[in-house]
Amino acid sequence: PPNEHVVVTQPMRPWWERYQPVSYKLHSRGGTEAEFKDMVTRCKNVGVRVYVDSVVNHMAGLGRQGSGSGGTSFNSDNFDFPGVPFRREHFNSRDKCPSHDGNINNYGDPNNVRNCFLVGLTDLDQSQEYVRTKIAEFYNHCIDVGVAGFRIDAAKHMWPGDIKAIQDKTKDLPEGGRPFFYHEVIDQNDGAIKVGEYTPLGYVTEFRYCQKIAEGIRNFGMLHGVYDPGWGMTDSAHAFVFVDNHDNQRGHGGGGNLITHKHPRDYKMAVAFTLAYNYGFTRVMSSYYFQSSDQGPPHNGDYSAKDVTINADGSCGNGWVCEHRWNPIGNMVAFRNAVAGTGVDNWRNENEEVSFSRGQKGFFAMAKSGHMDRTLHTGLPAGEYCELVSDCKKKITVDGSGNAHIVIDNSAEPVIAFIVGGPT
Ligand code: LM2
Ligand code: CA
Numbered sequence: 001p002p003n004e005h006v007v008v009t010q011p012m013r014p015w016w017e018r019y020q021p022v023s024y025k026l027h028s029r030g031g032t033e034a035e036f037k038d039m040v041t042r043c044k045n046v047g048v049r050v051y052v053d054s055v056v057n058h059m060a061g062l063g064r065q066g067s068g069s070g071g072t073s074f075n076s077d078n079f080d081f082p083g084v085p086f087r088r089e090h091f092n093s094r095d096k097c098p099s100h101d102g103n104i105n106n107y108g109d110p111n112n113v114r115n116c117f118l119v120g121l122t123d124l125d126q127s128q129e130y131v132r133t134k135i136a137e138f139y140n141h142c143i144d145v146g147v148a149g150f151r152i153d154a155a156k157h158m159w160p161g162d163i164k165a166i167q168d169k170t171k172d173l174p175e176g177g178r179p180f181f182y183h184e185v186i187d188q189n190d191g192a193i194k195v196g197e198y199t200p201l202g203y204v205t206e207f208r209y210c211q212k213i214a215e216g217i218r219n220f221g222m223l224h225g226v227y228d229p230g231w232g233m234t235d236s237a238h239a240f241v242f243v244d245n246h247d248n249q250r251g252h253g254g255g256g257n258l259i260t261h262k263h264p265r266d267y268k269m270a271v272a273f274t275l276a277y278n279y280g281f282t283r284v285m286s287s288y289y290f291q292s293s294d295q296g297p298p299h300n301g302d303y304s305a306k307d308v309t310i311n312a313d314g315s316c317g318n319g320w321v322c323e324h325r326w327n328p329i330g331n332m333v334a335f336r337n338a339v340a341g342t343g344v345d346n347w348r349n350e351n352e353e354v355s356f357s358r359g360q361k362g363f364f365a366m367a368k369s370g371h372m373d374r375t376l377h378t379g380l381p382a383g384e385y386c387e388l389v390s391d392c393k394k395k396i397t398v399d400g401s402g403n404a405h406i407v408i409d410n411s412a413e414p415v416i417a418f419i420v421g422g423p424t
Contacts, residue, residue, distance in 0.1 A: 001018045001019065001021070001028065001052070001053045001054065001055045001153070002026050002028050002030065002036050002052050002053075002142070003021055003023065003024050003025060003026060003027075003028060003054075003055070003138065004021065004022045004023040004024070004025045004026075004027050004028060004068040004069050004070040004072055004083060005017055005018045005019070005020050005021055005022055005028055005029070005060075005068060005069050006020040006022055006060045006061075006064050006066075006068060006069075006074075007029075007066075007067070007068065007069055008020075011294045012303075013029075013296045013299070013303045014294040014295070014296055015246070015294070015295070015296045015297065016252075016294070017029070017069075017296075018055075019055055019121075019153065020055075020058075020059070020060040020061055020064065020121065021055050021056075021058070021059050021060065021081075022059070022060055022068030022069070022070070022072055022074045022081060022083060023068060023070065023072045023074075023081060023083025023084055024083070024084060024134070024135075024137070024138035024141070025070045025072065025083060026141070026142075026145065027068075027069060027070030027071075028069050028070075029069050029296075029303065029304065029305070030305065031304075032070075033145070036145065037145045037146065040145055040146040040147060041146055044146050049148035049149070049180075050146070050147055050148060051147060051148055051149035051150055051151060051179075051180055051182075052142055052147050052149075052150055052151070053150075053151045053153055054135075054138070054139065054142075054150045054151060054152055054153060055153045055154070056124065056126070056135045056138070056152070056153070056158075056166070057118065057121070057123065057124065057126075057153065057154035057155075057157045057158050058117070058118060058121035058122055058123050058124060058154070058157075059074075059076065059081050059086060059091075059121070059122045059124065060074060060076045060081075060121070060122060061076060061119070061120045061121045061122070062076050062077055062117070062120045062121075062122065063076065063077065063120070064076045065077065068083070070083075076122050079091050079122055084134055086124070086131070086134070090124060090125060090128060090130060090131050091122055091123055091124055091125055092115045092116070092117075092123040092124070092125045093125075096111070096115040096125075097111070097112065097115045097116035097117075097123075098111050098112050098115075098116070099112050099116045102116055102117050103116055103117050103118075103119070103120060104116045104117065104118050104119075104157070107190065107191030107192065107193070108191060108192050109192060110192050110193060113156065113157060113191070113192065113193055114156075114157055114158060114159055118154060118157050123157075126158055126159065126162035126163070126165075126166065127159070127162055132162065132165050132166050132169060133169065135166050136166050136169035136170050139166070139169075139170045139179070140170060140171050143170070143171055143173060143174070143179060147179075148173060148179060148180055149179045149180025149181060149182075150179060150180070150181050150182075151182055151184060152181060152182065152183045152184060153184050154184060155183035155184050155185050155198060155204075156184070156185040156186060156187070156193050160197050160198055160200070160201060163183070163198075163201055164200075164201055167181055167201060167202075180202070181201060181202035181203070182202050182203035182204065182205065182240045182281075183198040183201060183202060183203070183204045183205065184205050185197075185198055185204050185205055186205070186207050186253060186254045187207065187208070187232070188207055188208060188211075188254060189208075189231065189232050194232070195232075195234045195238075196234060199234060199235075199238040202238075203238055203239070203240040203280075203281050204234055204238055204239070204240060205240045205242075205245075206233055206234055206239040206240060206241050206280060207248070207254055208228070208231060208232070208233050209226065209227075209233065209239065209241040209242070209274075209279070209280070210242065210243060210244060210245075210248060210256070210258050211256060211257075211258070212225065212226040212227075212228060212233075213226055213243055213259070213270050213273065213274060214243075214256075214257060214258050214259045214270070216270075216273070217259055217266050217269050217270045217273075217368075218266075220349060220352045220353065220354055220368055221349065221352075223273065223349055223354050224347070224349055226273075226277065226279065227239075227279040227280075236278065236279050236280050238280075239279060239280035239281065240280060240281050240283065241274060241279060241280035241281065241282055241283070242274075242282065242283040242284075242285060243258070243259055243260075243267065243270045243271050243274055243285065244258050244259065244260045244285055245283075245285060246285075246287075249261075249285070249287065250290065250293040251293050252293065260287075261285075261287055261321045261323050264326070265414070267323065268326055268328040268329060268413060268414075268415065269328070269366055269368070269414060269415060271284060271323070271328070271329045271332070272328040272329065272332050272364075272366065272389070272415045272417070273354070273364075273366060275329070275332035275333065275335060275336045276332060276335060276336070276339075276356075276358070276362075276364035276417060277344065278339075278342070278343060278344050278358065282336065284323065284324050284329060284333070285323055285324075286320075286321065286322055286323050286324045287320075287321040287323060288319050288320050288321060289319050289320075289321055297319075298318050298319030298320065306318040306319065306320075308320045308322065327389050327390070327391065327413060328389050328413050328415045331388045331389050331391070331417075332388065332389070332415075332417060334388060334419065334422065335358075335362055335364065335388055335417045335419055338361055338362055338419040338420070338421060338422065339358035339359060339361045339362040339419065341359075342358040342359025342360075342361055342362075343358070343359060344356045344357075344358060345357045345358070345359070345379050346363075346376070346377050346378065346379050348376065352367070352368035352369060353365070353366070353367045353368070353372055354366050355376055355406065357378055357379040357380065359379075360379055360380060360381065360420065361380075361419060361420050361421075362380075362417065362418065362419040362420065363376075363378040363379070363380055363404070363417070363418055363419075364415075364416070364417045365406050365408065365415070365416050365417075366408075366414055366415045366416075367408045367414050368414065369414075370408065370409070370410040370414045371408060371409055371410055372406060372407065372408040373405075373406075373407050373408075373409075374405075374406060375403050375404065375405050375406070376403065376404060376406050377401075377402055377403055378398050378402055378403065378404050379402055380398050380402060380404075380418075380420060381398065381402075381420065382398050382399055382400045382402070383397075383398055384396070384397050384398075384424075385397075385398065385418035385419070385420075385422065386418065386422055386423045386424055387416050387417065387418050388416075388417045388418060388419065388422060388423075389412075389413050389415050389416060389417055390412055390413070390416075392423055392424075393412075394407075394412075394416065396416070396418050
């Protein structure tokens, strides 16, 4: 989240302080508005669009007061946030929340989930025109700075109709078109709120995919079922999918038995498969190393984040994991873009191996043992192809009938992929 937030010192500067807003000024522990704008502009100039993580369900938690990351005063117990400004009347009052202590404690009741306080965080009343306007002004300011879209944090804890009203107040991008919106809704078939309530508003996080891909990597035989509509998973046109996120990689936010960068080989296979397959809109995670679940990013003496340094081999230094630079992850983005809009064909899934083609545009294979040596039908035009994951160190020849000799060996990654129109 790029906006001003509380500064927590107990524990010392946890990552989650950024999820307790103080104002909508773009001044976070990540830097000032000028620094944020500079980053967004430099990204945009090289074709990388930025969306922001927007925390608008709530402001800071009860018991917190003082100065925010941008120096603005606030007092949560008095519901006083002069930097916006928000006052007591802009928050959900106790009569709208059916829980005995004001905190969310019953996921079976939408009024409880949406009108009560999430872990003590002061809950805004987005049904009010004033509150909607302040949030939309924040979004519009982000768009002025060059941002292209928004993650809506805690969307599950807001009424879809209120979110729609806020989105409708948000302007088009300067280059035309609507901003990108996706909604964070943790639906694991365990409560009253369903992802389907949010699909009319944009993409919706599909947390069940995290479980499904973890099962699929542990047992390749399960990979055919990573998208399981019978289990309530939303359709490909609305599902926002990822192998892990900033919460569940550290046991927060619906945690579980997931695959993360802590198991690099499994993680590479999980993300490579996700990018190769034809389900949903994909997000690639990029992390820092951590020991404890509260620990913030690698920091300098003043707790500002350390720079991401790049080592000679292309990996990152200073405590940053940079999963997005790992070949079976970063190089598979070209694959996903090249095969967009095609289906899955020539599916083969035996002996802890999986392979398939995407239309007549790409072919993907993965072997859990790290070893595979067989001739497969690729469905691709004849020719010599450069293998993407090895940076073209491997070449693959497709013959006139569309077959190719596919070799995966333990000296390299357990994944191969190639595309029509790829590098040569
Ligand atoms: C989210 N999605 O709905 C974020 O993805 C998640 O990271 C946020 O929780 C959460 N919603 C609220 O925006 C994180 C973190 C919590 C942390 C909150 C607020 O997972 O542990 O709660 O941010 O900073 C912390 C303390 C908690 C305390 C609360 C309020 O861990 O014990 O509750 O602050 O002071 C009394
Ligand atoms: Ca709420």
